Amino acid sequence: MAKPNKETLLDWYRQMVLIRRFEERCAELYQQGLIGGFLHLYIGQEATGVGAVAALGPNDHVITAYRDHGIALARGVDPNRAMAEMMGKRTGVSGGKGGSMHLADRALHMWGGYGIVGGHLPLAAGIALKMKYLEEDGVVLALMGDGSTNIGYFHESLNLSAVWDLPVVWLIENNQYGMGTAVERASGAKELIRRAMAYSSEDGSGMKMGPRVDGMDVLAVYDAVSEAAEYARKHGPVLVESLTYRLEGHSMGDPQRYRTKEEVESFVVSGPIGRFRHYLTETYKGVEKALDKLDAEALQTIDDAVEFAKSSDNPTYEDLISHVYVD
Amino acid sequence: MADRPITYREALSSALREEMQRDERVFIMGEEVGVWGGTYAVTRGFLDEFGARRVRDTPISEMVIAGAAVGAAMAGLRPIAEIMTINFAFLALDAIINHAAKVRYMFNGQFTVPLVIRTTTGGGKQLGATHSHAPEVIFAHFPGLYVAVPGTAYDAKGMLKASIRDDNPVLFVEHSTMLQRRSPVPDDPDFLLPIGKSDIKRKGSDVTIVTYQKGLEHSLVAAEELAKEGIEAEIVDLRWLRPLDLEPVFESFKKTNRCVVVEESLPMFNVGAEVAAQIHDVCFDWMDAPVKRVAAMDIPLPYSHEIELMALPSPEKIIRAVKEVV
Ligand SMILES: Cc1ncc(C[n+]2csc(CCOP(=O)(O)OP(=O)(O)O)c2C)c(N)n1
Ligand SMILES: [Mg+2]
Secondary structure (H helix, E strand, O other): OOOOHHHHHHHHHHHHHHHHHHHHHHHHHHHHHOOOOOOOOOOOOOOHHHHHHHHOOOOEEEEEOOOOOOHHOOOOOOOHHHHHHHHOOOOOOOOOOOOOOOOOOOOHEEEEOOOOOOOOHHHHHHHHHHHOOOOOOOOOEEEEEEEHHHHOOOHHHHHHHHHOOOOOOEEEEOEEEOOEEEEHHHHHOOHHHHHHHHHHHOOEEEEEEEEEOOOOHHHHHHHHHHHHHHHHHHHOOOOEEEEOOOOOOOOOOOOOOOOHHHHHHHHOOOHHHHHHHHHHHOOOOEEEEHHHHOOOOOOOOHHHHHHHOOOOOOHHHHHOOOOOOOO | OOOOEEHHHHHHHHHHHHHHHHHOOOOEEOOOOOOOOOOOOOOOOHHHHHHHOEEEEOOHHHHHHOOOOOHHHHHEEEEEEEEEOOOHHHHHHHHHHHHHOHHHHHOOOOOOOOOOOEEEEEOOOOOOOHHOOOHHHHHHHOOOOEEEOOOHHHHHHHHHHHHHHOOEEEEEEEEEOOOOOOEEOOOOOOOOOOOOOOOEEEEOOOOEEEEOOOEEEEHHHHHHHHHHHHOOEHHHHHEEOOOOHHHHHHHHHHOOOOEEOOOOOOOOOOHHHHHHHHHHHHHOOOOOOOOOOEOOOOOOOOHHHHHHHOOOOOOOOHHHHHHOOO
């Protein structure tokens, strides 16, 4: 596992800030009625997405749930096209037909965000099967929320991946709630990582139980997922749990009656970006200027993306009726 | 007792509350029904009022929500299981279709399933292809299950109370865009509407519009426009897709000799297909024009609002269809 150098770390910082600014702007655009439907922000979870995706190579694959903006941006999706999708424009990554929950970019092996809880997990198994079947290099990183570990899709997918030794890193983004339901009110196993035991054997075959990692620490997530990916390539599936926190509501308009302001505040203080910035300034003397520059550039990138999206065309009737079938 | 105008949401809430007060075996289970207060705020305050024994938050597990509710109903409780939206009922199809609808028959009447599964339907809110279905007609395919599709607060209340008291499994489908609609509703705690009875929502003599829920709303608007041009539409609100009550449709058709069926679901194998076939069967001698159908376009729904609206039924599309037959 390659130790990330300074340049790499700064790029992770850039990504995390870009995601944060992207999400903040999306919230504004939603209030202005320029984004519709459901909007689920990634604010608070940036370290998990950036650290995990950074552990992948170009031949690897990513698939996630509807809280997908951060994953898409981390994987390198063009912010212009991501923003255009938010606004339902035909220049969007999904042509304006997918929206916030459904960002895919095939060229980047970003297989999409999916709105049905757990629905993408069997797809991850299938994508991994293709690689195993054709003896291709590569692993699938399948991200999911804590809440999705309680749906049948989760159990069937993890079990199949264990039976067939599929190269999947199953990564639970445990942000402590599925909508308003805290993990311990929804899962018999409070430590979700223990679910791996259900698909593993005493002789070590089956699912490997990976670590339960501090999901607010981008370096820790990177290390954990890198190691898991290496194992998955050689042997088969690994389950990793990242402990993180969703700083905003589940989606726009969530009254958040299920948690206190104090609880949220406590995570703001220990938020992933501030923490990483602190680490960087401690590690590299005089790096502040570079970081400030990245901060400013992120804002500019988002301004440009909004401009691009606003000036893009709406989809047409032709778009409406296209791609139902292969022509 | 006086009829008070209340919202569709209040109608649902009060129906649930009254039936829970009336019968201790009635309880609620589903995602976000308790602490959150219901995704559509229908069960707001219920957790405080009835406690965690009777208002049960579940994990995100549609299969077991529906399946465990079937078992609890077989064993003698009267569950009201909530599936957040009908899109997620696809994950519970087997429990609903193979078990809720069939255990009574399969075991020769030994079991009853006094179950209500509440869910919401409807598109047009930019939720994208997987979250924008109005697929209630799928569930109406199967004998053994009732399917309720109330389109007013009045109907929502009387039909939900009747569903909870009935011993058959009911899929109770609420419309996600109609929760704020108001209509007068009786205060009577025993206000019940009969199961499987459609209702004339507008009198007319020139064309019969058969519809429900969002289609009803659009049809009422269309009918006012048509009236300005001297075309009087009679609107039959089905209210139930099962039991399906087409008697008022036949009666109306024998007067108008024309029919347009309006629904939000997809255009093939839909409610319109069933209604048209039955009209052919029963009213062949009264037909002056083919039965027309207005439904969503035959595509998944997109996110972008511009094109999403093109795909959905509207008063304009209804007016056009009516003009083709009158
Ligand atoms: C099958 C299904 N059931 C219910 C929903 C509604 N729903 C959307 S997100 C969500 C909570 C998911 O929580 P989690 O998996 O922890 O992801 P998070 O939102 O925290 O990222 C629910 C219940 C859905 N989309 N799909
Ligand atoms: Mg969660």
